[in-house]
Amino acid sequence: MTLARHLAAAAAAAVVIALISVQLGSYRDYQIAEVAAYVIAVAGLTVLIGLSGQISVGNGAFMALGAYATALLQLRVPWLPAHLGGWSIVVIFLISVVVTAAGGAVVGVAAARLRGPYLAGATLLLAVAFPAAVADRYAGVFGGDQGLGVTVTTPAALGPAFPPTRWLTWLTCAAALAGLVLLANLARSRVGRSWRALRDDEVAAALSGINVARLRVLAFVVSAASAGLGGSLLAVVSSIVSPGAYTLSLSIGLLTAAVIGGLGSLLGAVWGSLLLALIPGYLSNVATSHGGRLFGLPSGATSFVPIAAYGVVLIVVMLAFPSGIQGGLRRLFGPVAPVAAGPLARLARRGRRAPAGLPASRHGLAAARHRGSGPRGDDRRGQAGEPSRRSGRRHARTRDTHQRQSEHQEEGTR
């Protein structure tokens, strides 16, 4: 039933995209293809953060892995196109996804013990180190700063007059929609429920028979595979794979898109990706349409106006919609706001309490246990300043903390 609903939604989206792409020119088609590449990568990240409760600031590295896998498969394995023709790119996508999934497994195993900011730090360095350093070091394989070329041939069945960018749009959107359907089903499945359980309360989840370590690694694998597919799509869209496209800003951009869209929501990933891909371009266009000068600024300074404006957009959206765009939409149009706890939740401010009467999780497992951090949603009640509910956390502190506590008491009475 769920599968049928997801397939129907994807089919509807495919029809809409096909109709739109026929109407639009090749530049707009190209933009749609670019957004499709971002959507699947952001969707993988939103599943990782919003469902499993881990964080990654380095998914741009997985995108790079997928993109380089695609380029290298095309360059080094010539019998693929020889046997499969234009459809070889689908096989290449699948192999690239498998490769990045394997990379995600390696990182996931290394990251399984890390929490919150420590995980953020490790993945941040991954994003800094991976594409640039490796591509420079092994320039013979990866093409150095120049990068590697990627080509897509339009299938002969569509006729010689078919615009190549339209085929590119159809190809990327079909791949992204297929990935989204898989992710949506996974999120609704036993695995998705287990992720939510361990996000809300790891110990309760473990006590309920959930294999915490395996599921955490699996979340990384899924998120890496999605990012890898996004990277493959981006490679064919931009027809080149170079380290300059997979910098730290890309990783940060994916993270912002996931949060701005609404953590844990695949539709939110779409909103976030639209923002990520279109806003900077739109703002630059506004700047150039004013002759490259805004507010009487010299043209050199005007090129920075879109950057500053993008920063303002991020801040304003986050202040106006604390649970992301999708959360805001649901608050406006839907019955109940979604629950999305971030990976730093359990390290977050001590003493935040769950809103009275609401279970800590919509999904049951942790509902019986009231914890310091409640549903994120748009609750306004859990603000600092209210008396704290002493949770089990305090009692679990080890000896050191008690020493610190008594130290404070001594100083307080001095």
Place this chain on the structure above:
Amino acid sequence: MQEFVEFTLGGIASGMVYAAIALSLVLIWRGTRILNFAQGGLAMLTTYLASIVISRTGSYWEGFAAGLAAGLVLGAVAERTVIRPVESKGPMNAVIVTIGLLIFIEGLAGIIFGGQYRSFPPAFSIVGLRIGSFSLGISRNDVFTAGAVLAAAVILAVVFRYTPVGLRLRAAAFGPQVARLLGVRVGRVLTLGWALAGLFGALAGVLVTPSTFLYPNSMDAIFVLGFTAAVIGGLDSPVGAVVGGLILGVVLEYVGGYLGSDIVPLFGLAALVLVLMVRPSGLFSAATTRQV
């Protein structure tokens, strides 16, 4: 031997800069449980201000003082304006707001100062020091850099440990509700924490910029390394921040010196992963506060 001494001393000098950034992140993390991605951006902006003051007055030290003062003010302003509203929201919201703030500041700096590279003067001579014919690989300015951060860190430790303000800072970080009940104005103390963090960021910016040039993204790489240092040391520990900075600085200097500069980021990652494999919450994390 000569190379080894040069790399070690050079690593200590650059490590102290990472330590200053790490200290600013630790100050904010302890107080508000927020990762401040805008710290490098704030430091870049204060360095621009210092640069302007230096070129107007011709005095390095007036610019130095202006930069640090601007760091104090900017840290406090950032906390009061954009951070305070998200402090009670989810932690990811705060992260995104600091990223938005970083992007905004970098754009703003580009609008005001332009994107071109500017040089920034060092406090002292950058000619390498020698003992007899033995080159030490560091300059008078490097000694000043390391000494300034060390002095600031020691002052911070003294303030934290022996003054009423320090006690309030620690109390607010340790248990905001209890501190509030005991009469600590927690809101003000959090702002003070951000202001102090801004000061350390500004210090790092002024000290490191002579060797990197000044442009809107000039602090990005330094911020990443400072964050790495904080994670290595443990985000709750100021001592860990300094030690983490020193470890990172020295290791990266050895790697860059002996193996080549292009794989420095890979070894930064390797060092971080190695430390976190052994201690998942950094070297100096006091106790595991995992919820059970």
